[in-house]
Amino acid sequence: MSVSGLCQICESRPAQERCENCGTLACDAHYERGAGLCADCSARADPTDHRDVDVHRF
Template sequence: MSVQTLCQICESAPAEYQCTRCGALVCAAHYDKETGLCTDCATAIRDSPPDR
């Protein structure tokens, strides 16, 4: 018997990916394959002011 890790965002779907920024284990719905980030990190980066 194997234990499946659940997505750390929705806590209902199986985790398939790991965010490269925060390390969260997330499901496909909460992972941005283009950036390698979970949706929480992708939103935080998108909403942060640009560096000067």
């Protein structure tokens, strides 16, 4: 599938795909082919993608 327009995440590269979840146009760098999701949805949907939000350092 090809789409026209700019990636709506970085707005600097041509979009290659459309997110199946939110419909965002995404370039190769911001599209997870395996999941069919944009980087945003992929980050939210993937439970293994832990961020350091709960890490507190002294």
